[in-house]
Amino acid sequence: MSESFSERMRRRWSARRGDNGQDPWGPGGAFGADSLGAGGTGGAGSAGRPGPGDQGPDAGFDSSGLDSSGLDDAPAAPAESETAARARMMHERLTEAYGAGDVKTVTQIADLMPEGPEAEPYRTYAQVLAAEAQADDARAAQLAQTYLNRLHSGHPDWETARSLFGEVMVQALVMGAVPMAGNLTAAEQALAAPTGYYVHPSGMLLKFAEEEETHPLLLVLHGEARKGVRSAEQVVRAEKKGTPAGHADALCILALALTAAGDITTARQALADAERILPGRPRTAATRSRIESSPAATLRAE
Incomplete structure (x- = not known):
């Protein structure tokens, strides 16, 4: 497996902040706070992550692995609301704390995440990460499943939510936190989803440069x-x-x-x-x- 769960989640949601032209991997991006160093996994120019000169809402993807026809005509993403911006900034701080091993700060920020549909993706991921930080695998799986159940297959966050559920459910199964019956099949189906593709906010289906290996x-x-x-x-x-x-x-x-x-x-x-x-x-x-x-x-x- 060439990259971690955190990297895969960031790769899927990297276009969320494409409306303002920021690099989603940088300090202003949705997942910039816990980005790795230059020698780390997913470094600049690697599969799924932009090189130094990449710009635009699809900057989180390696151009060699994309069907990018028509991207120039894609509609601009809507402006970020105040609630979403606050959730994003809190999420960045939380992921930074998680990476440093600061469980207390992760839990505190997750409890303070704003409500509302615009903040829900950030809030859900923050709550799951807080449960993971505390090794509460049953709660992490329940949170991920509840969020997935509220979405539909055409939702922009569907594939990300399904992958999130699959990852935490597998962890919960191995740890004995949830029963095997029904849950193993659900986790398998989630991780076997067509995760080699990403639904861009414009509605286009983009292909990742590399297929992911089995967890x-x-x-x-x-x-x-x-x-x-x-x-x-x-x-x-x-x-x-x-x-x-x-x-x-x-x-x-x-x-x-x-x-x-x-x-x-x-x-x-x-x-x-x-x-x-x-x-x-x-x-x-x-x-x-x-x-x-x-x-x-x-x-x-x-």
Whole structure:
């Protein structure tokens, strides 16, 4: 997997601020606050992210992967309302805090997000991120599902909401926070959606430069633990160049995959590395509890 969940979500919503000509990846963009450094995943000029000279509402996409015919004639997006602008700025601060591992600030900002339909995408993502920061996987899945259920397949945020639901549901399933019955199928369907495409605010269907690979934890749920480990290792390598929280969370995913593969010793080492990056992180503690109650851990103890 070439990029993290945060990067994929930013890539899908990168055109939200296209109306004012700002780079959606920069300081004024919808997902600019937690953007990675020059050496990180999704750096300038990489797939799904603009190079230094890219401009316009489709700047969040690699032009080599787009069917951009007719984009010059696309109608301008409506002006951003005061409510949406406030939600966007709060969201930027929240994602910055999440990347730094500041769970308290993430939770506080999520609680203060403005109401209203214009702020709903930002508010929903903020609430899900707050639940994720606290390792409350059942709540994260419920929030994502509730938002998805309110949308329809033609809604501009449909594919993003469906991917968000799929990602958090897979995490909740592996952590044992929700029952398998019905939820595994729903998560599979969400992640198997045509996510190689993005519905531009103009209504055009744009294709991403690269198809996404299977989520490592979904591979684990399918009994392909070794493949899950290899996929998780790629995520760790990518996130190591990014934020502390992204790196620590990726190590937790790797620990879960390693445990499923029966390698409890290396799984514990991955969690020790995550703890060194961000001591006391709820996600690390929850993952440790999960792997220590697994057959791989209990059989090793015996």
